[in-house]
Amino acid sequence: MARKTGSHSEITGPRIRAAALKLFARHGFAAVSMRQIAAEVGVQAGALYLYTPDKETLLFDLLKEHMDELIAAWEAEPRGASPRERLEAFVRFHIRFNLERPDAVFLSYMELRNLGPGNFAAIEALRRDYENRLEAILSEGQAAGTFAAPDTKLATLAIIAMLTGVNTWYREGGRLSRDRVGDIYWDMVRKSVAA
Amino acid sequence: MARKTGSHSEITGPRIRAAALKLFARHGFAAVSMRQIAAEVGVQAGALYLYTPDKETLLFDLLKEHMDELIAAWEAEPRGASPRERLEAFVRFHIRFNLERPDAVFLSYMELRNLGPGNFAAIEALRRDYENRLEAILSEGQAAGTFAAPDTKLATLAIIAMLTGVNTWYREGGRLSRDRVGDIYWDMVRKSVAA
DNA sequence: GTCTATACCTTGATAGAC
DNA sequence: GTCTATCAAGGTATAGAC
Known part of the structure; x- marks a missing residue:
């Protein structure tokens, strides 16, 4: 000091x-x-x-770094053979990754409006990129007859909202381990889009 | 002027x-x-x-009014006979009510941290009260064998997060009507907790 | 009940010494 | 690379005229 x-x-x-x-x-x-x-x-x-250079850029850099890491981490995740396995991997990955970075996740959902138009669009594009990876899994499974979601785009948004919601209530050392939470959410997600 | x-x-x-x-x-x-x-x-x-009296109280009054209206509106809703009917009513009600008040919903999720401890606790209690009404439906259905959620408390939070997420993407005049969105989400929710 | 005026403080950002 | 000092702008909240 x-x-x-x-x-x-x-x-x-x-x-x-x-x-x-x-x-x-x-x-x-x-x-x-x-x-x-x-x-x-x-x-x-x-x-x-x-x-x-200024306060907004500081925020933008934090959000950008978070989104880049999110997508890179998902890309590095072992890839399941079937759509069903890939969906399970996504569910468990999303919960695990987000619980490890609660502050960055919170920022990504709450402070986008403090970005100027250009910076906002850049983060939005990354978010959409990530969502599209989930939607691709659902579409594949739909084509293969494994899934029967009424609308893959809405199912994508619904699943992500549901999974991200874990961050609002999960507390370390609480009733359930992270793995158990993953089990429970996987059960609900699996059934929600089941054929 | x-x-x-x-x-x-x-x-x-x-x-x-x-x-x-x-x-x-x-x-x-x-x-x-x-x-x-x-x-x-x-x-x-x-x-x-x-x-x-001050800026924080202005925020608190808005949040309190919103939560009171939410609970009162759900209480005024026609009550289904079975847990399955009550769950369907809840899903459709939550989406409809929230889409009618996007600003208040947004505030309720984003600005709680700007309240002092007492005001925060008051709003939290109302939120929990609302959540408990959904959990009661799930527990009843679970007892009756209609539902088989792996954990009714987590299913409650997962369903609410999923439904509230509609507000982040729904745009009037878009691809889907509100009723159609209700249909799609009801299909996913129903299956997610199905026996 | 609303206005004007203002007290007093904090803000984001910069300049120049070291 | 960091500090001190500073600026202009804008923040919440209050006082007192009307």
């Missing part, structure tokens, strides 16, 4: 983003000041502007 | 709440200033404090 000199650019940058993520998720983008973020990191407010 | 005298307390109060609801939903509680709300209504900022 009160370190006056020296170069920390490789440390300070990530710490600023971590602090911003935590504070934005907790209090909301508009309610958090640059001074609060700086205080959390242990630097003065002016120093933040060495790492971001 | 520029009306200087006269008494409008019965008109101005509701107009302030309507303006606050619209602006809070659009830009977020923290991002909206009392001056903006006043401008939307067409009065000066100082005048707002005749109708609310």
Whole structure:
């Protein structure tokens, strides 16, 4: 604390983003000041502007990074042979990934409106990209006769909303383990689109 | 405009709440200033404090009113004879009611964190009250052998998250009518908890 | 009941010393 | 790379005239 000199650019940058993520998720983008973020990191407010041109860009970078990681992580996931296996993998993956990053998930759903039109469109496109991967699974299964969703696009949105909702109530050390939650949701999802 | 005298307390109060609801939903509680709300209504900022002691109370009143209306409307809904009929009624009611009040629904999910502990607890209690009404339906059906949800509490939260999600994508005049959306979601919900 | 005026504070962002 | 100091703008809330 009160370190006056020296170069920390490789440390300070990530710490600023971590602090911003935590504070934005907790209090909301508009309610958090640059001074609060700086205080959390242990630097003065002016120093933040060495790492971001402005507050909105700081938010955008957090959301972009989250969406990129989400899609990359799903791509790296082992791929099931059948649509049914792929759907099960998706359900378990989505719950697990989101529970590991509650703050970023919260931000992604709540603070999009604080982005300018260009930044907003970029995040939206990534979100749609992710949704399309689920819809592709449903469509395949539909064609194969495994699934009988009344509407694959709506089923996609319904399933994602349902799964993402876990983040609003799940607490570590509660009644159910993450795996058990995955089991329960997989059972409901499987049946909801069953033929 | 520029009306200087006269008494409008019965008109101005509701107009302030309507303006606050619209602006809070659009830009977020923290991002909206009392001056903006006043401008939307067409009065000066100082005048707002005749109708609310502070900004947070204004938000609380909007959320409280919404939750009270939600529960009252569900109570007024015709009651099905069987658990299956009651579940169908709930699904259709929830979608319909929420689509009629997108701003209030949005606020109820996004701005709870801007309430102090007491106000927060009051809204949370109402939300839980509403959820319990759905869980009661599922438990009854479970006892009767109509449903076979792996966990009625989680099924409750999953169904509500799924249904509330409709508000994030539904657009008037789009591909599907509200009734058709109700049909599709009812099909998925029904199967998801089916025996 | 509403206005004008204002007290007092915090905001995002920048300039220049070190 | 970080600090201190600062700016103009805008924030909530109140006081007192009408």
